[in-house]
Amino acid sequence: MSAADTVLRTEGLTKSFGGVHAVDGATTEFYEGKINGLIGPNGSGKTTFFNCVTGMIRPDSGTVTMHGKDVTRWAPHKIARAGLGRSFQLCRVFPRMTVLENMLVAVQPRTLGEYLGNTRSTETVEKARAMLARVGIDHLEAAEARDISYGQQKLLELGSTLMTDPPFVMLDEPAGGVNPSLIERIALLVRELNDEGTTFLIVEHNMDLIMSLCDHIVVFDRGRPIATGTPDVVKSDPKVLEAYLGV
Ligand SMILES: Nc1ncnc2c1ncn2[C@@H]1O[C@H](COP(=O)(O)OP(=O)(O)O)[C@@H](O)[C@H]1O
Ligand SMILES: [Mg+2]
Known part of the structure; x- marks a missing residue:
């Protein structure tokens, strides 16, 4: 896919907490009009990546480009105004x-x-x-x-x-702690909205959901991508099986 189709790109994105390299030089690309997925074992840096991209925390280094604009270190409301809708891993309702x-x-x-x-x-x-x-x-x-x-x-x-x-919606673990029938409802809605033109980036631990829903998947392990591609490609990648199953 060409750069024109890129909705979000990170280059060398890095964030450490003390000695923990939560996101460790992550270079990634996600595409306009697609249901993109970011998947990885617990603690692999997905939420930290998400927070760096949405402006909730400041990365130590690296860049974030959204809709072709460098939004690194922008405040969250400014990024939201630039066309990003987001949802949080922990439920935030009043x-x-x-x-x-x-x-x-x-x-x-x-x-x-x-x-x-x-x-x-x-x-x-x-x-x-x-x-x-x-x-x-x-x-x-x-x-x-x-x-x-x-x-x-x-x-x-x-x-x-x-x-x-929002033309671009990022969701962090939409299925976390949700019963199967509601997960199915969320999946249906994401598909419908995507058909209507909304781009998604879904961060999930639930591998089955991501595999059935996404067109393009990035797999994280220890703060950086270890595999990228279609569900079929990443599913059969030995590095992914190793990260998930520890085999
Ligand atoms: N605010 C924080 N302070 C210290 N360590 C953190 C903080 N947030 C995340 N971490 C650590 O960074 C790593 C990645 O965490 P996280 O981004 O939440 O992963 P994931 O969302 O993939 O489960 C973990 O080792 C976690 O303990
Ligand atoms: Mg998380």
Whole structure:
């Protein structure tokens, strides 16, 4: 694939914590219009990579290029404004707000009336309801977020990420701690949105999910890629089996 198709590129990305080289000179490429996957054993640096790319932590060295722009060390909100939607590995919802309110706070006020009145336009509320229906939790709109299940909170988090129509969405372990039927729902939604043009980078420990969902996969071990390619290519790579199974 050519550079024009690259949505995200890192070069020599490095981040250490004390003596731990969490991300260790990672050079990677992910592609526009694809469902990209980043996979690797626990502790292989996936979340640290994710946090460096989204601006949540500053890399020690290396560069991050998104949509052809060098965004290394940009603040997270600036990167988000440049067209990245993200979700967090740990569920971040506002526990005492209702499900619907959680969807609405994802959207910046668009008019002075909205800003001053802390209300949202009918259009925004309709969009929030439609998105809740899409992620399959519209029946819970009036429930407080703390009262819905962990899997449902992840769906809520995904829905609120999508409220801003990001062209590029990064998800860190969307399936972590989620029951199989909700994982299937997340997978279906990712496929649908990708068909509509959204690019994804999904960071996951769940190898089966990534293998069935992704077009392009990067496998991490000890903070750097050890294999790259289609599911079939990485699945049969002895280095990947070794990293996963320790054989
Ligand atoms: N804030 C931190 N402080 C110290 N060590 C950390 C921190 N975050 C991650 N690490 C270490 O960096 C390594 C990579 O962790 P992480 O990026 O969370 O991996 P993964 O998401 O693949 O499980 C691990 O050894 C982890 O213990
Ligand atoms: Mg992680």
